Amino acid sequence: MEAEKDVLILAIESSCDETAAAVVKNGREVLSNVISSQIALHTLYGGVVPEIASRKHIEKINDVIQEALKKAMVSLGDLDAVGVTYGPGLVGALLVGVAEAKAISYAAGLPLIGVHHIEGHISANYIEHKELEPPFVCLVVSGGHTHLVVVKDYGVYEIIGKTRDDAAGEAFDKVARAIGLGYPGGPKIDKVSKEGNPDAIHFPRAKVEDSPYDFSFSGVKSAVLNHINGCRMKGETIVQADIAASFQKAVCEVLVSHALEAVRAYQIPKLALAGGVASNSELRFMMKEACRKEGIPLYYPSPVLCTDNAAMIGAAAYFEYRRGVRHGLDLNAVPNLKLGER
16 A cells, blocks of 8 residues: 655744744644744834734745745745635734745645634644544633634534633733733743742632633733732732732633533543643643543643744644645635634
8 A cells, every 4th residue: 555645834824923934744743843033022012013013024934934944955846735824813914924825825836725823723732742633622722812622623623612801811911011020921920920929819710601611811800900909009019929820820720620621521531732821831730730630631732832833834734735625816814713714
C-alpha cells in the first residue's frame, strides 16, 4: 500500500497584534513558526490600537512569510495549500493576512483555506499531543473569547458555553490597568500574583442562571474596582499583589468548575485548554489538580502555542484541507465570525 503524501501548508495569522507565518506538515509537525509581536508598541497606548496594528502587519508580513519558508527549507512550489485566519479579529488586521494569502494562492496556484481563529487555538493541541483525537471538551480562554466547546470531530464543534460579557483575558487586562500593572494584563497579573495571598479578598464567582456552562466576568471586574475605591475612601493600603492573586483565583475557579462539569455531563473523559489565558500558571495548576483527582486526561499547548501564532492555523487548515474545504478568491475578513460558520 502506497504511503500517503505529506501535506505542507503555509499558514498566516494576523487577527490582532501578532504578524505570524508558519509551515506545518500533516497538521501536527511544525517546520517553522515565525511571530513578529507588536506588544512593545501597543504598551505605549495601554492596549491594541487597531489602525497601528494594521499598518504594522503590512510592514512585516512579507518578511515574516519569507523567514517561515526559509526556516522550513521549502519554496512555494513545495506547498499544498495556503491557510489564513479570516475571523474573528480586528477587521483591518485580518484583511492584511487574507489579502496576502489570496495573492500567494493566486500566484502559486495553491488551494486557499480560510481558518477560524478559535479553531486554530483548539488545533494547537494537535501539534504537541500527537495522540489527541476528537472527541474531547475544550476550554478556550483568550483576550476576546471564553468558550466551552465539545470537539466532536476535526472541524466539527458544538459550543456549549460562552461568556455573557467580558472574556476572561479582557477581564485580566481591565483589572491589571485598574491596579496599575498596565498592558498586557494577563502575564503581569500572573507574575505579581505569585507574591500575593489569593485568599486575602473574596471576589464573587458568577453563575449564569439556567446556563451552567456560560461565564460572566464583568461582576468580578466590578468587585475589584469597588474594592479599590473602598480602600481609597477609607485611606487603606491597596495591596496590588493580594488583589491580583484573589482576582486570578476567582476567575480560575469558575473556569475549572465549568470545564469539569461539562466533561462529566457529556461523558467525554478528555479535556483540553486553548487560547492565551491557557498559559496562565494558576489556571494550569488548578486544572491539573482537579483533573488528577478525577482521573481526567488534560491537554494544553506550550505558552508559545497558546498566544496567537500561525502554527495553530496551519494545524487547523490541514484538517479543513482533508475535509475538502476550499475558499475562493472572494474570501473576505469576517471580524465577528462564529465558530462552525463557513
